[in-house]
Amino acid sequence: MLAQRTLKSLTKAVGVGLHSGQRVELTLRPAAPDTGIVFRRVDLPQPVDIVISAQAVTDTRLASTISSGSAKVHTVEHLMSACAGLGIDNLYVDITAEEVPILDGSASSFVFLLQSAGIALQAAPKRFIRVLRSVEVREGEGATAKWARLSPYNGYKLSFEIDFDHPAVDSTGQRVEFDMSSGSYTRDIARARTFGFTKDVEMMRSNGLALGGGLDNAIVMDDYKVLNSDGLRYNDEFVKHKILDAMGDLYLIGKPLLAAYSAFRSGHALNNKLLRELLLHEDAYEVVTFEDEKRAPQGFATLARAW
Numbered sequence: 001m002l003a004q005r006t007l008k009s010l011t012k013a014v015g016v017g018l019h020s021g022q023r024v025e026l027t028l029r030p031a032a033p034d035t036g037i038v039f040r041r042v043d044l045p046q047p048v049d050i051v052i053s054a055q056a057v058t059d060t061r062l063a064s065t066i067s068s069g070s071a072k073v074h075t076v077e078h079l080m081s082a083c084a085g086l087g088i089d090n091l092y093v094d095i096t097a098e099e100v101p102i103l104d105g106s107a108s109s110f111v112f113l114l115q116s117a118g119i120a121l122q123a124a125p126k127r128f129i130r131v132l133r134s135v136e137v138r139e140g141e142g143a144t145a146k147w148a149r150l151s152p153y154n155g156y157k158l159s160f161e162i163d164f165d166h167p168a169v170d171s172t173g174q175r176v177e178f179d180m181s182s183g184s185y186t187r188d189i190a191r192a193r194t195f196g197f198t199k200d201v202e203m204m205r206s207n208g209l210a211l212g213g214g215l216d217n218a219i220v221m222d223d224y225k226v227l228n229s230d231g232l233r234y235n236d237e238f239v240k241h242k243i244l245d246a247m248g249d250l251y252l253i254g255k256p257l258l259a260a261y262s263a264f265r266s267g268h269a270l271n272n273k274l275l276r277e278l279l280l281h282e283d284a285y286e287v288v289t290f291e292d293e294k295r296a297p298q299g300f301a302t303l304a305r306a307w
């Protein structure tokens with residue numbers, strides 16, 4: 001049987017929120033089979049659980065925010081990406097503020113935390129959402145057009161194209177494809193950092209955003225170049241970060257997808273719209289398990305290598 005996964009033990013991290021600049025403590029804890037991933041706001045007078053789902057996403061400006069009633073957690077996508085990359089099905093995420101810490105701006109710190117706690121196989125079959133026919137969402141026309149699509153595929157692969165008119169981005173790869181069967185999420189995707197432009201940062205700060213952002217947790221560019229003294233981690237780090245984000249956004253559906261995702265200039269909003277479009281069409285997907293793990297698509301049965 002291809003089994004569900006959780007952590008062997010709990011692990012903690014302390015950091016600041018990218019937008020709030022607030023100090024936050026994060027505790028990642030094992031959870032029973034079929035719990036899913038549950039964020040728990042432990043700082044509220046009465047702790048509130050927010051179970052991830054496409055519908056739990058209530059704001060997608062700058063980051064993916066999930067909520068339950070008035071309780072929110074912002075910027076869940078990098079932690080969710082690490083969970084998708086390592087195949088974590090069940091997890092409690094206790095959090096002491098409204099935003100997940102940004103740490104180094106990529107998913108690699110979360111990968112490190114999850115792998116340090118150890119990954120445990122559970123006595124329940126892993127449930128996948130297998131896409132049976134293509135669904136697509138589009139926004140804008142001409143130069144502002146963007147789209148995202150899920151198509152049937154025996155495995156999970158993502159291809160993303162960005163189109164930034166900026167010298168530092170133009171000179172790097174603008175399109176990348178990543179297939180889970182490669183087993184190289186931790187090496188090739190997880191380390192890609194979020195990025196921003198100084199002129200936007202100034203505007204965001206005046207609106208009380210990006211308060212925790214800086215050169216130690218983002219690639220920052222002025223009108224011409226990357227300002228980080230040690231440069232880029234990958235020569236196509238920008239578009240790889242978009243793949244990292246998409247993996248996190250899509251994993252908010254609550255189960256791993258068996259599908260090919262392709263996107264042009266997509267973002268958190270369109271990624272969530274794509275999940276909702278899929279769920280709207282009952283004939284477009286089915287939930288499957290693999291009694292014989294050898295019959296599962298490549299890349300899902302093996303645990304990612306520890307660092």
Ligand SMILES: [Zn+2]
Pocket residue numbers: 077078194241245
């Ligand atoms: Zn991101």
